[in-house]
Amino acid sequence: MIPSTGKGEQRRRDITDAAAALLLESGPTAVSHRAVARRAGCSLSATTYYFKGLDDLLQAAGEHNIARWAQRAEQVAERVEAGPIPMARAETVRSILAATLPSDEALLGHYLTLLAAGGSPPVARAYRTGRARLNAAILRVLRRVGSPLSVELVIAVVDGAAVSALSEGRDVWTTAERALTQLQEASAPTT
Numbered sequence: 001m002i003p004s005t006g007k008g009e010q011r012r013r014d015i016t017d018a019a020a021a022l023l024l025e026s027g028p029t030a031v032s033h034r035a036v037a038r039r040a041g042c043s044l045s046a047t048t049y050y051f052k053g054l055d056d057l058l059q060a061a062g063e064h065n066i067a068r069w070a071q072r073a074e075q076v077a078e079r080v081e082a083g084p085i086p087m088a089r090a091e092t093v094r095s096i097l098a099a100t101l102p103s104d105e106a107l108l109g110h111y112l113t114l115l116a117a118g119g120s121p122p123v124a125r126a127y128r129t130g131r132a133r134l135n136a137a138i139l140r141v142l143r144r145v146g147s148p149l150s151v152e153l154v155i156a157v158v159d160g161a162a163v164s165a166l167s168e169g170r171d172v173w174t175t176a177e178r179a180l181t182q183l184q185e186a187s188a189p190t191t
Contacts, residue, residue: 012050014040019061020068024105027113028120031058055122062117062126070130073099073137080144092145093180097173099141100158107172111163148187157183 018040022030033047036057040047051057076099080087087095102110117123135151142149158176165175 008050011042011046015042015047015050015057016060016064019057020064023058023061023123024065024113025109027116028058028123029116031061033057058120059122059126062120062123063130066127066130066134069102070133070137072102073134073141077137077140077144080141085144085146087145089181089184092147093177093184095141095145096138096147096154096180097158097176099138100155101162101173101176107162108166111159111166147184149183153183154180 015036019031019036022035022039031054033044033054037044037047047057051060076095080095101107114127117127135155138151138154142151142154147154157179161176161179162172164170165172
């Protein structure tokens with residue numbers, strides 16, 4: 001067991017942050033002890049001291065990334081829960097998009113990394129495990145705005161629209177907003 005010191009904990013966080021950034025930028029194959037050490041500005045031996053092996057490092061990087069995505073969605077949920085209801089449909093759609101689409105990273109890299117994660121068991125495991133927290137936050141948003149949609153359907157539509165937009169050179173946010181608006185309209189109760 002690695003001794004728990006403030007400096008040691010910070011070093012481990014720095015190494016994890018570097019690995020997570022590499023994972024987001026270039027996928028699991030870009031994460032090596034050498035590349036992470038270079039990115040974190042530490043010695044190669046530090047990466048092997050704080051992590052049992054490359055799988056351990058990849059798992060920590062994956063956990064870091066999914067936790068960031070879940071935290072973003074939780075912040076949206078808190079904002080929506082504190083706001084007035086009912087919301088206009090456009091504001092509802094924007095809130096759902098803010099909880100599901102990252103705004104602080106390159107979307108092409110985000111989706112390429114998600115696809116590549118399936119080929120890396122430690123990253124896939126981290127994403128699969130962390131998905132529950134992300135889904136719970138998105139569900140909070142959906143329930144607060146009165147949407148009958150399931151989290152899985154919303155994510156499928158948003159991710160599908162994003163991939164379609166990326167592959168066709170269109171704006172991701174506009175495409176996803178349009179698709180989600182259509183889905184919301186189709187699921188609205190008829191009077």
